Amino acid sequence: MTDAAPPAARVLVVEDDRELGPLLLRLFRGAGYSADLAPDGQAGLHLALTRPYDAMILDRGLPAIEGLDLLGRLRRSGVTVPALVLTALGTVSDRVAGLDGGAEDYLVKPFEIDELLARVRVLLRRRSPSEEQLAVGGAAFDLIARTVTGPDGSVVALSGRESDLLRLLARNPARAFSREEIRDQVFPDSAGVALVDTYVHYLRRKLGTTAISTVRGVGYRLGRG
């Protein structure tokens, strides 16, 4: 079935329209995606900086932070997740501004749902190798295979939770995450933060103690402290 989303592909929808936003959320979830909805630019910025997504759908006219401004901030922060910009502004100069602003694609409202889904599938197929592979020290972390290949060619297999935790840190290598943030992203069903420490311990045991550093008073980040 060619219409199916890749397994567990994660989509962020940033849309303030009270009808269209929830509609898109239901649409993506119904198509097999894991999807989150941010109702304004600030919420979108927070989600995109803290959660791993495979594609983003951004409205242009948004409260708090305008869509292209949001995209620019994300690109400057190193977020390379492919983005499709949705807008009521359909002039050539608006399209050019969107594409120049870091969007991979651009769709003018009103649009057909089937076309939106098709374009998102293209975005997901176009994910660059760097989106499927992240650097962890001198090693390469393959997000799809959930393996870490060392410079010497040694391969370490990760569990799903280990992979989710490492992906969060590796996608934001300059950032320290609090244990609560990591819990919210990786262990959302867990009440405490003990699992975070447990899984950091597992990853250090598999990848070496310098793979993840403890940031005093904050939490954890990728690499040496």
Ligand code: CA
């Ligand atoms: Ca809007």
